[in-house]
Amino acid sequence: MKALDFCLILLLLEELCGSTSGLRWLALATVGSVDHIQKEEACDTLSGLVKRQKKICKRNIEVMHAVKKGAVSAIDECQYQFQNRRWNCSTVDHGSAVFGNVLNAGTREAAFVHAISSAGVTYAVTKACSSGQVDKCGCDRSIRGKSPQGFEWAGCSDNVAYGSAFCGMFVDARERAKGRQSSRALMNLHNNEAGRLAVEENMKVQCKCHGVSGSCEMKTCWRGLPSFREVGAMLKDRFDGASEVEEQKVGSRKKLVPKNTQFKPHETQDLVYLEASPDYCISDPETGSLGTSGRTCNRSSKAIDGCELMCCGRGFNVKRRVVDERCHCKFHWCCYVKCQQCKKVVDEYVCR
Incomplete structure (x- = not known):
């Protein structure tokens, strides 16, 4: 992968974990392929990562390729799911954040990008574990024995627990490093978690029959990841039904509650947003809209x-x-x- 391509991936991570401003990049060609990052010092060259993320990178060099792959998948899936909408998840490549200024506002679109990006990293790290690309993790061996349905748990279950935990540690690092969290930080953290849950809660049971001449005298099963397209479609549905929220102080803590009190509180897996989206009809540098002329x-x-x-x-x-x-x-x-x-x-x- 070229240096520019990798930097664009890091730009996505900046959007994924970043604040509402300061997401512009001035130098893109300083980092080569992630495959060449084999020493801890290389993590310091990854522009856009906060100190905590650089520390995580140094302790998990071998996982960074999966992080990159997850971010690529997230961009591709975002563009697939939004291909027929006014804002079609278009990217820019001129020294700014991957999606320009579009994600600076706490809109539905920002909610979806945070969720799909978090899901992408969770998915890719989980896959890397099961395929043996990461020494620190492997198959999920926590499910053993006979199931209530009568089959044996065996084989290599995808280790989504590790993928989700690593994603939460790395992706949420910027928001959690801010101390007093803003309403936008709470929104980002909520949607990051919703993205991880979209992967975790849709694991599938896959089975294989054993016996003479193809009979199923014994069946062994394991838990596998859904397709990432299924994850993207689910998050797109949640984008369509996203809840508009506002910050409210409950005791000593801040939390997000429905802006319209007639609506029921959102669930952990739902997407939430803080402000209405622009119509994206015309080009507007301030909002980052490219408009629909020529579409x-x-x-x-x-x-x-x-x-x-x-x-x-x-x-x-x-x-x-x-x-x-x-x-x-x-x-x-x-x-x-x-x-x-x-x-x-x-x-x-x-x-x-």
Whole structure:
């Protein structure tokens, strides 16, 4: 991985753990591939990490590759889940935070990015443990014996407990290092935890049958991770149902409570946000919005990806282009399919 790519990953971690300001980066090309970070001193070169995170890095050099991989997965999943929305999780690469200024405000979008990033690190570290890439952890051996359903717990269960614990220690370090926590810090910590829970609570039981001629005289099972796409879809659902909250002092502690007292209190796994999102219709450097001008839209859709909503009433232009596609396919015995190449004219709708 190139130095710029790795720095972009660190930028995501900055967003993941950072405050509402000071997320600009001036130097991106100072760190090479994470695979080259094999000495403790290298952790000090990772710009954007607070002192506690650098200490964690020094004690866990071998885990940093998984942290990087988790952040990459988080960016990719964010862009997949938001591909048809006005803010489509677009990144910037000119010396600022990965998502620009968009996450400076305590919006739903910031809530989702914190959650999916925390989930990404949890997921990747857990995978690294089970695959033997990290010496400090391995398979989860805590589940043993016979289950109430009659199968034997065996095999290599994914060690999500370690992945979640490491993620909480590393990802939450910036927020916990601030002493008196702000409402935004409480929001970030809550959504970080929601991301980890989305992985933990959706572990799947996977089984294998043993016996003569494929019979299932004995069945052994283990706990495995869900697909990360499932985790992303779940967090996207929670984004849609996120709770608007505000800070309230309860005794000597601060906590987040629903802004509208008629709504029920949020659960640990729910996403929470502090302020309404902008409409992301036009380019606005202050909010970090890139606007929707130039975005493609679906003319036949009435949803957010439809031209009416995506283009914010500005209208759209039609671009006609010719594409090649397979056509007149025939099955030949035995056993292949032969197709012709045909040209097709398609219309593409682009917001003004």
